[in-house]
Every structure is written in structure tokens, then in C-alpha cells.
Amino acid sequence: MTAEGARMRREIGFTGVFNFRDVGGYPALGGRSVRWRRLFRSDAPSGLSGDDRTRFASLGIRTVVDLRRTYEVERQGRMPDLDGVAYRHIDPGHREWHASYRPGADPARYFADRYLDLAEEGAHGLAETIRVIAAEESGPVLVHCVTGKDRTGVVCALVLALLGVPDDDIDADYALSARANVRYAAWARRNRQAVLPGFASPPGSVRLFLAGLRAVHGTVEAYLIGAGLGADELAALRTHLLEQGRHHGI
Secondary structure (H helix, E strand, O other), X not given: OOHHHHHOOOEOOOOOOOOOEEOOOOEOHHHOEEOOOOEEEEOOOOOOOOHHHHHHHHOOOOEEEEOOOHHHHHHHOOOOOOOOOEEEEOOOOOOOOOOOOOOOOOHHHHHHHHHHHHHHHOHHHHHHHHHHHHOHHHOXXXXXXXXXXXXXXXXXXXHHHHOOOOHHHHHHHHHOHHHHHHXXXXXXXXXXXXXXXXXXXXXXXXXXXXXXXXXXXXXXXXXXXXXXXXXXXXXXXXXXXXXXXXXXXX
């Protein structure tokens, strides 16, 4: 484990946000690692208040990208206006998934197929989100949707793949969202609210998604260039999100 990795916590605790974490620290291209405290992912941070706002401010986040649909933003509310934090709403614009799961289907295959649908239907929105992440002046960046594991998971999977993180590590990062359901359920019980599903993140889903994307487009890079991302933006992403030294484990 690096000295920096020993100091960093991947999952960051909030009172009203349940799936907030840092995607840094993973082994990447050329023996390097993904920089800590540059890219965060979460469920909707609409309820930040009190100590949660103080904790959020301590992370130095400059840009928040909200991937929710307009009606979801209206229903849940957007995150509070905070000094020095720019807000971007980028709806990838893909079909609804309601009632599309068939009992008995393999959950990992089901989610992988939904993520492939998102990648094809929302390609330009995903590329625009990664364009924001790649810009040095945007960082640190928080990307979120409703539960922080589907649309957000696809964006983070694409970014980590571009940085050369192994698929197994990307898939394991995705699967961490299952722990958020435990935190959310405990909060809902304490506050006498119904426990709603939403954080299911079966291992293997993202591994299958990335394999399917490559089967169609060859590489993740080719997919995103086809969606409108420039080669200079891919280079900038790697410059700003990769440590300059070599990775020695986390």
C-alpha cells in the first residue's frame, strides 16, 4: 500500500448520502495508479445539510455532474448551491428500464445489457460527462445519479477503463454499491420510511458490460471517440487522473 493510499478512505460517510466514494487508488496504465480525491461517485446529494455540507466542502469538489432525468431532479431536488461548486446537469437520454427484468434472468447479464443500451442510446451524454471529468479546471469532480450505481457506474467504468484499470477492479468497484443498500436501509428504518430497492449491483455486471462494448466497438477509446470525445481529451483525462509515480499496491 502506498503512503497516500494508507491515508485515504474509499467510502466517505454522510448522514443523508449513502453511496459516496472515491474511485482513486486502483492500479492503472504503465504501473501508475488512479489519483485519489480527483473523481468521486455517489447517489443523489440532494439532502446535504449541517455536518454533511462541512464534510462535502472538505473534499474540495469543484464540479458536480448530475446524470438524472429532469423529472428525477424535480422529484428529489438538486444538490444545494455551494460556494465554488459548479453544477452540470447532463441527462444521457436513454430508455426507461422499468419492468424490464424477467424473473429467473441472470442479474449480472440483465444489468450488463441495460448498461449496453445506455452506452448506445446515451453515448453523447456519456462522452460529454467524461469531457467534463477530463478538464483539469473541473476537478475534483463528483458524478451522481439517483442511487449512484447505474448511470454513475457506467461513467466510472468507462473512465477507469480509459485509465487502464483492470476489468476485475472496475467490476469490484461497481459491486461496492451493494454496501450502500445496508446503510440506506438502516437510515430508512430509523426515519420510519419505506425501504426502496435500488442498490443491487451483482458482481460480473460491469465485466460483462465492458466485454460487450468492446465486442461492438473494439476498444473503450474507439467507442468514446465515436461518441465525440477527442484524442486530446483522452490524453488530458490520463494526465489529470493518473499519478505520475508507479503503483505499488493499495
